[in-house]
Amino acid sequence: MRDKGRTALEVRGLGRRYGRRWVLREATFRLPAGRVCGLVGPNGAGKTTMLEIIAGLREASAGEARVFGEPAGGVAARQRVAFLPQEKPLFTRFTVAETLRLGRELNPHWDQELAEGFVRAGSVPLDAKVGRLSGGQRTRVALAVALGKRPDLVLLDEPLADLDPLVRRQTVAALLGEVAERGITVLLSSHLVAELDTLCDYLLLVAEGGLRLAGDVDEIISVHRVLSAPTDRVPTGPDGLPAGLEHHTVVETHDDQRYTTALVRPGGPVGGFWDAAAPTLEEVVLAYLEQSSSAPLISPNSYVPGVGSEVAK
Ligand SMILES: Nc1ncnc2c1ncn2[C@@H]1O[C@H](COP(=O)(O)OP(=O)(O)OP(=O)(O)O)[C@@H](O)[C@H]1O
Known part of the structure; x- marks a missing residue:
């Protein structure tokens, strides 16, 4: 694991407003490298906004995000990040093979073997047009393109929402296998609260503009x-x-x-x-979603020294 022990993402006082309305405010946390982190929160809580800022697609209105120490949005950070938005960015008229070829042409560090292997393992035909694929197959192709860039940090915006439970399980297993083998850090937003503990070992919960929970899943559960x-x-x-x-x-x-x-x-x-x-992760998440005014919990390994955050107690 290339980045073991390092911080993949550090966010300090991050905020974003649209007009006069702040949708994200004073978010401060650290995500250690090699973790799979769930980003949860109600509709409109600012999850996509946060992912877009980290990916360098949107400006912050306050604070900053750093990816492996580099400012989000800068050339160095963008080279290490792959972002898969909610609407999968695929050309429907391209075949799967053409889609991967485009990935190779656009990305200097492209790993064709990885991308093609990921698609083949899902039994997706390389000569099929993307527009003819099922939702699950399209997700697999989009994930293959994201992984083929050989990123160190993958940002996924609700990647699994439209998949049936079986395909979801297979896709998750394939994704987790790749990220574990390569030491990739993942930050993924999801509304599938009941499945979070099979996916994630780290959690961020945002509600009402602020960060309510941040830390290791085991640690979060153990203090409740x-x-x-x-x-x-x-x-x-x-x-x-x-x-x-x-x-x-x-x-x-x-x-x-x-x-x-x-x-x-x-x-x-x-x-x-x-x-x-002991609660389940689902019980903890639902309680914080239900009572978004409860005192936030930022656990020690998410804590950014020198910036006001509350440590686990
Ligand atoms: N370009 C924009 N202009 C104005 N308001 C915006 C813009 N983009 C997002 N918003 C608003 O910011 C808030 C946060 O949106 P965001 O998409 O980040 O939330 P989310 O947590 O990802 O929501 P969901 O779970 O529904 O996907 C929403 O109220 C949304 O309407």
Whole structure:
């Protein structure tokens, strides 16, 4: 792994506004090299905007992004980045082989063997016109073009959204195989929250213009607990929240007639009537999406020294 131990991406105080409206504000994090990072957030949270800034396709209104130490958008950074936008940038009249040939002509470091192998492994015929391919086959060709550039950082904007579950699983396995073998860093936006933990070992969550979660998936899960108790045993505490949560950072609470649950970052022992369990990544993500005003969590290896961020606790 060429970049092991390095930072693939460093974002400091990044912001973007359209007119007077800020869609992204003061995003600060670090993404270590070699990780597969999920970028999640509600519609309109600024995920595409952030990917476009990192790819050098859009100017930031504040702050900066650096790719392997180089300013995003500069020649050095662009050479190391491949960006696959939501609408796959393929010419429908080209055959698959012609598409790969174009990739070779446009990219000095093109890896034909990799790109062709990736397409063949998905049983996509090289002589087929791109316009005649299924959505899954087209995704595979677009990913092959992205990987063929031999990038160090791949940015994918909802690459899997239109694939059926089986094709999605096959495509993900193929993609993860390539990136692991080559030590490529991946940042991919996705709404497929239930599948994130099979894809990603790193997570960024943006909501309401700001970064709410950043860090290792394992670390993020390990600092949270899901507490549950029968609703009839849970009195209301002085702050209006269910009692017994005073010493914890409460991300979200939910109750129905039978059970009350809370996702918390424990600030001490959990006791009394509460049962505590480790949450799934999906539970954590959904809780932060539901309560986008909860205190952000930037875990230590995403933390950028000298820029105001909250460290995991
Ligand atoms: N060129 C533009 N001019 C004005 N507003 C824009 C422009 N591009 C994006 N926006 C607005 O910025 C906000 C963030 O858009 P963005 O596409 O980055 O969000 P997203 O998180 O990727 O959303 P989704 O999950 O729906 O793809 C949206 O409200 C969008 O309407």
